[in-house]
Amino acid sequence: MFCEASLAATVDGVRLWRAPDHTRLVFDLSGPVNHKIFPLDNPPRLVMDIAHSSINTSTNGLDLSTTPVTALRTGVKDKTDLRIVLDLKTAVRPRSFALSKNQQYGDRLVVDLYDIGQETVKTVKDAAGESGNRDIIIAIDAGHGGEDPGALGPKGIREKQVVLAISKELQKLLDSTPGFRARLVRTGDYYIPLRKRTEIARNHRADMFISIHADAFTKSSANGASVFALSRRGATSETARYLASRENQADLIGGAGSVSLDDKDHMLASVLLDLSMTATLSSSLEVGAEVLRSIGGVARLHKKHVEQAGFVVLKSPDIPSILVETGFISNPKEARQLSDRSYQQKMARAIFNGVNRYFEKAPPAGTLLAARKTMGGGGVHVIARGDTLSDIAVRYNVSVEDLLRHNGLNSTRIRVGQRLKIPAS
Numbered sequence: 001m002f003c004e005a006s007l008a009a010t011v012d013g014v015r016l017w018r019a020p021d022h023t024r025l026v027f028d029l030s031g032p033v034n035h036k037i038f039p040l041d042n043p044p045r046l047v048m049d050i051a052h053s054s055i056n057t058s059t060n061g062l063d064l065s066t067t068p069v070t071a072l073r074t075g076v077k078d079k080t081d082l083r084i085v086l087d088l089k090t091a092v093r094p095r096s097f098a099l100s101k102n103q104q105y106g107d108r109l110v111v112d113l114y115d116i117g118q119e120t121v122k123t124v125k126d127a128a129g130e131s132g133n134r135d136i137i138i139a140i141d142a143g144h145g146g147e148d149p150g151a152l153g154p155k156g157i158r159e160k161q162v163v164l165a166i167s168k169e170l171q172k173l174l175d176s177t178p179g180f181r182a183r184l185v186r187t188g189d190y191y192i193p194l195r196k197r198t199e200i201a202r203n204h205r206a207d208m209f210i211s212i213h214a215d216a217f218t219k220s221s222a223n224g225a226s227v228f229a230l231s232r233r234g235a236t237s238e239t240a241r242y243l244a245s246r247e248n249q250a251d252l253i254g255g256a257g258s259v260s261l262d263d264k265d266h267m268l269a270s271v272l273l274d275l276s277m278t279a280t281l282s283s284s285l286e287v288g289a290e291v292l293r294s295i296g297g298v299a300r301l302h303k304k305h306v307e308q309a310g311f312v313v314l315k316s317p318d319i320p321s322i323l324v325e326t327g328f329i330s331n332p333k334e335a336r337q338l339s340d341r342s343y344q345q346k347m348a349r350a351i352f353n354g355v356n357r358y359f360e361k362a363p364p365a366g367t368l369l370a371a372r373k374t375m376g377g378g379g380v381h382v383i384a385r386g387d388t389l390s391d392i393a394v395r396y397n398v399s400v401e402d403l404l405r406h407n408g409l410n411s412t413r414i415r416v417g418q419r420l421k422i423p424a425s
């Protein structure tokens with residue numbers, strides 16, 4: 001079965017990530033290996049044999065507490081091979097694949113243990129909305145995660161942590177606003193392949209998809225926030241092209257294995273793309289423009305318009321999708337800001353205001369916002385740093401006096417985080 005006897009590799013590290021539906025083990029290798037994996041019953045175990053290899057690291061530090069694995073044992077098989085045995089609480093559906101080395105990591109072996117009987121059936125009724133006044137569902141996609149740290153900033157700041165923090169702030173704002181409901185695509189520190197992210201948004205019946213990032217650029221002087229939509233042709237700038245190709249490589253780092261597009265995806269790709277993409281793209285550009293405008297009050301903008309490039313994660317044919325680069329983590333000043341809790345909140349508020357403004361103007365049919373619009377009611381604006389009442393009045397096409405009256409205010413003093421009810425214009 002195993003050949004190439006000269007191939008001798010060592011396992012130099014083991015990492016573990018727990019996702020809602022599976023556990024991922026990553027073995028760092030000194031070189032490529034052949035491996036096989038098979039389950040055993042009574043008690044349930046998973047056996048992995050790695051040819052011509054040995055282990056050169058301790059596995060004692062692994063936190064197995066939230067996983068189906070109770071212990072990880074290693075031994076020698078046939079004098080030359082490494083055998084790893086995972087003792088399991090319950091049976092799992094295993095899948096394993098090799099990842100060849102890249103700029104960030106060396107050769108790796110990835111073992112995914114899928115929970116059995118955890119299939120997601122619960123999503124449909126979430127968004128159904130019996131009354132016809134359903135919430136607008138916003139899928140928030142914190143980029144990277146788990147094996148893929150994203151961009152690395154000074155002092156060990158990692159993009160995956162920063163963007164999850166901003167995503168959670170945004171979720172709080174949306175969930176506390178009537179008419180909206182947020183769904184986090186990634187809820188913790190684990191990797192999700194790019195295609196899977198759009199699928200999760202679709203399972204949640206999202207009305208919109210926002211992917212949140214804080215990337216690095218080759219020059220540490222590069223700075224500013226940007227908003228991107230998909231491009232069906234080329235990219236609108238060199239930076240956009242560069243960032244899209246970087247983002248699209250995430251699956252190589254985070255490990256998507258041999259996930260290929262299924263038949264439905266192919267069908268979508270060929271037929272629906274052309275039919276509905278034009279409409280979806282124009283919505284993406286509109287909501288992107290609103291978000292960019294709000295972010296302009298908080299951060300320097302890298303470009304004054306929504307840029308476009310071929311981001312894989314934005315390729316939902318039917319869900320308006322944008323990618324927000326909240327800043328460059330490779331820029332020391334922005335890295336400092338992005339890791340600051342109150343700046344994260346400001347950024348989340350700005351994104352919220354842009355999204356809110358867009359949906360106030362163009363609420364999908366059957367939503368609470370649509371019903372309110374027909375009845376002549378207005379929306380909500382959360383005060384961000386730099387906002388003034390007169391700006392807000394202009395933005396929503398109402399007068400300052402109306403704003404004051406509608407909110408029962410008797411001075412134009414406002415504070416960051418305050419919620420203003422917007423009268424119908």
Ligand SMILES: [Zn+2]
Nearest residue numbers: 143213214215
């Ligand atoms: Zn990123």
